[in-house]
Amino acid sequence: MSRQRPLICGNWKLHHSVAQSRLAIKQLQTHLQSTPIQVAIAPVAVALESSCRMAKSKHTTPIDIAAQNVFHAPQGAFTGEWSVQHLRELGCTFALVGHSERRQLFGESDALVARKVEACLQKGITPIACIGESSQQHQQGEAHIVLKKQLTSMLQPLSSRLASRLVIAYEPVWAIGTGQAAQPQQIQDTLAFVRLLIQRLQGPHVAQQVRLLYGGSVSKNNAYAFMQQPHIDGLLVGGASLHAHTFIQVIQQAHKGWLAAK
Numbered sequence: 001m002s003r004q005r006p007l008i009c010g011n012w013k014l015h016h017s018v019a020q021s022r023l024a025i026k027q028l029q030t031h032l033q034s035t036p037i038q039v040a041i042a043p044v045a046v047a048l049e050s051s052c053r054m055a056k057s058k059h060t061t062p063i064d065i066a067a068q069n070v071f072h073a074p075q076g077a078f079t080g081e082w083s084v085q086h087l088r089e090l091g092c093t094f095a096l097v098g099h100s101e102r103r104q105l106f107g108e109s110d111a112l113v114a115r116k117v118e119a120c121l122q123k124g125i126t127p128i129a130c131i132g133e134s135s136q137q138h139q140q141g142e143a144h145i146v147l148k149k150q151l152t153s154m155l156q157p158l159s160s161r162l163a164s165r166l167v168i169a170y171e172p173v174w175a176i177g178t179g180q181a182a183q184p185q186q187i188q189d190t191l192a193f194v195r196l197l198i199q200r201l202q203g204p205h206v207a208q209q210v211r212l213l214y215g216g217s218v219s220k221n222n223a224y225a226f227m228q229q230p231h232i233d234g235l236l237v238g239g240a241s242l243h244a245h246t247f248i249q250v251i252q253q254a255h256k257g258w259l260a261a262k
């Protein structure tokens with residue numbers, strides 16, 4: 001159990017043109033009221049520069065910018081990639097790493113995800129490392145086995161100083177984009193297992209510090225119940241983050257749920 005500052009990150013995936021991203025950020029900045037919740041959005045890569053520039057403007061509620069992906073090497077013959085240093089240069093705070101779409105559609109292995117996580121932590125970008133079981137693994141009762149494998153490869157190489165800054169997003173693949181979110185109690189139980197595993201691998205201090213998010217069909221209707229769960233420190237939101245007004249409703253509901261559980 002931990003009561004870290006909550007984080008809510010919108011994952012815009014391959015949606016929104018650069019101009020639409022700018023507009024959505026502007027709307028967020030206009031309508032989002034000051035909140036203790038740390039709010040981030042992950043726009044498409046080519047909109048990162050303008051998004052970071054907008055996010056730096058004073059006089060608005062702070063929004064952090066996350067990349068949806070990053071490569072672990074600092075430079076070299078890696079056509080099509082960008083590095084953690086590039087994200088630093090732009091002013092990003094976070095990078096999503098190992099999202100299930102990267103794992104499934106682009107063949108990212110646990111080993112590659114672990115290298116990206118470590119590179120981010122070493123160079124001052126906070127990775128939001130995604131883990132989660134597929135529908136088949138879920139049905140066969142293998143969720144804990146899958147999560148243990150994903151977490152172990154990620155956590156084992158890290159010093160506890162680096163590991164404590166990690167954000168982990170539990171996103172069961174069967175809940176992503178389906179409208180079938182996991183049940184709050186089910187997430188709470190899974191994250192209790194995740195925290196126990198972190199404790200075994202990295203000790204109790206790190207287990208307290210790591211922020212655990214839930215993602216998968218989060219909406220304004222379920223955000224309150226999720227944030228009431230003591231192990232849930234935040235949310236990774238896909239579809240419901242695309243429009244500023246719905247995303248703000250998710251943030252407001254999450255804030256209320258978090259306060260009610262305090």
Ligand code: PGA
Nearest residue numbers: 176177216217237238239
């Ligand atoms: P969803 O996506 O909220 O649309 O299910 C979540 C994600 O893929 O991060």
